Amino acid sequence: MASLIRRQECPVNVDHNGWALQDFDDTQVPVLFPEGFEGGTFLTGHPGRLDFYSAGHTHTASLTVEIWDGEPAVPAGEWDEEALAIIVCSSGKLRARGMAAGPMPEAIELSDGPGVWAVRVVCTGRDAVFAQTQQGVVHGAERYIAQFWPNA
Template sequence: MARMVSRQDLDVEVDFYGWCLQDVDDSMVPVSFPEGFEPGAFLTGHEGRLDFASAGHTHTAALAAEVWDGAPAAAGRGDGWDEVAESRISCSSGQLAVWAVAAGPMPAYVQLSDHSAGWRVRAHCRGREAVRELAREGVPEGVERYLVQFWPDDA
């Protein structure tokens, strides 16, 4: 049975309907965010980065990033998630920087590990319809919530 190794709770400043997690080692990212960002796709994996499309234009989302030693139990839309998607990412630095579309990198980092460069990823999101409406009127905080789980690709 898989065991959670760590969990971080971070705020993500979303702008222009998107944000990403990108390897801190820029030399391992051939195309930096936001180049190639697809606003319609919930999760898109690129070399060294993961792009997320938000339902709200400008707001602060809540991110829970979990690192596991193996694949965690899967959760789906029946568990209260609006979106669930999987991908892979290679991260040589062991850290992922949080980026906004226009604002660029934020001071927040997701710490993975030094033990594995290849990771499987499962991303979940809820609060999309609410943030879509609320972001038209203001800049909501914590309405859209993400859970992103990482585990070694070889686990």
């Protein structure tokens, strides 16, 4: 049974319906976000980054990152979206990035060094954030949980 190693929560600035988790060491990412962003696809993996299509245009989403020692169970609850991907991370850290807002200051620690990670991402609040962002900028309506574990 998989064990949780650590959990980290951070806000994510979403703009133009997009955001990404990208290797903290940008020099190891062949194509930097937002180049190649595919609107309409919930989760898309690229070398060194994971792109997310949000249901809201401009808002602050809530992101919980969990690091596990093996594949965990899907988080309890009802989810609007669920997807799996693989990411190669040369630095052992990721950084969230908005389309226009750029990188967020907080590092997301995966490990002490390079690795290949599987990730499951679930999301809720997509209908609410779509409706609310029609009226203005909102905070925390769309919630993501990203579960990372070493890819065997």
